[in-house]
Amino acid sequence: MPPPAQPSALVVDDDDSIRLSTAMLLSVMGVTPELAGSGHTALQLMHDRHYDLAIVDLSLPDIEGSDLIAKFHALAPDMLIVIMSGDNDRINRVRHLADHCVEKPMSAHALRSAIDKLLLAHQEMPL
Template sequence: MNNANILIVDDEKNIRLTIAQSLDPLGYQVGTADNGEDALLQLQSQEYDLILLDLKMPGMNGLEVLRRAIEIHPDIKVIIISAHGTIEDAVEAMKLGAVDFLQKPFTPKELRDLVFQVLEIESSKTNESSSYKKEINIAKKWRRKRQFNKAIVHVKQAIGLDPSLPDAFNMLGELQEIEGELLEALKNYRVALDLDPTYKPAQANLKRATQSPKSRPPLS
């Protein structure tokens, strides 16, 4: 998918330039926007395969851009770029339909590897045999379309194929939380962390969910 179109959305010129230069060796077509409003205007006039989207920008923030971008192009892929203090927002963005997130600071190699994975590996899922990765990709597709019950079916199939990886348990927890099953969600966040104590999405989810009033025991 070397002819893929990528839109970089970040209010910092140096970051836009750094990302564009990092992606240049992969041969993609790259556009830039310095704010959310400009990004949405470009999405209405041109089709993009992937958006690299900063969460924290003046004016329209990244979450709102994400919501509206998916309304315009439901199948578009979005990678969230987040600073240290926005991990929980990045996790929330993935619930809204983002496919992954990249934490600042990142190296050019980390960026290229993630973009390649999203555009090249995930885009070839229709040619894959039944596998863990394929089921995760299908679950992400249904989550982007807000068909959460269908997403749960496929993420559970992924767990059945390989129960040693944390991302499926974490995604299952996110889906259960959306469906109002908070206690089940907490269990799956903890399973994800048992499998990999350094897995940041599950860390952020568990911290946020345990601080929710719904997760506290009733007063006697």
Template sequence: MSHATPSVLVIDDEAQIRKFLDIGLRAEGYDVLLAATGSEGLALAATRSPDLVILDIGLPDKEGHEVLAELREWSQVPVLMLSVRDAEAEKVRALDAGANDYVTKPFSIQELMARLRVLLRTRSGEVTRAPQRFDDGRLVIDLALREATLDSAPLSLTRKEYAVLAMLVQHAGRVVTQQQLLRDIWGPTHVHDTHYLRIVLGKLRQKLGDDPTEPRWLKTEPGVGYRFMPGTSS
């Protein structure tokens, strides 16, 4: 269901976090639904059809992972997970289970809003189909033609380098886990061969001139995966 004003469902048992997000989201023009438990959140998701869900992992009645699993049985609404748990395994578990993004507490409200905007653009249909062409004035990736250029010069990419770049571009703004990349590009028997990815990403960064300490396009989410960042060129 689409709303003229996007609605965001916040499922978090901490009253101060719910209040903080309620104020911040309303200030940005969102309608806000609040739930303190997983069961209450699932009921609101079913009856109010929010455009996006912010879901805390540590809930009093159900683990956030359990709520996500139940939600994914009948809805593909974008879900951004929140947690004080910074463990890489938690992030990977959430993303592989169907979460669209993950933010660790404490978080910057500006970063959270930026993540929400990316997810809501996907939800609202602005990018319902994966874009076939990325062009920010410097880097051009044409997925239909399988071509990539940087500053109008063709990029010489291996098949694996192009496949990784294309997959990240198709999920621009979102984290793609190492396991997802390895499974889709190298095959299911290689989901633990993370050194393959490190080599390919290193080569891609060299060819793009992308500094890993201050990435322009390819951001590493340590231990979790990678994110292609659109719209950051100046």
């Protein structure tokens, strides 16, 4: 029996440093990251590939984060969603769209813990 496929994640944030640090964390966790600096780039990538997880900043320059997440749900209903934002009120308004929310500035530990829990729960779901 072949080993399980390495999970993949789409990281959507217009801040280069957050994208790169999140990608490094994911790589260490054994998750293959793909990076998008805009919502439109993320949507293009979604048409070409399936992702197990999306980590999405709500404040993107080209599309409202909640609108992007709605499009993700339409394209890949089984994809896990983690929302990131520095605005706690905004997180609370769209919390229902995500599997987990992380407030910025975020610690690597908090993000890693959230991702670990989501991926573990997702792997244990019956087909």
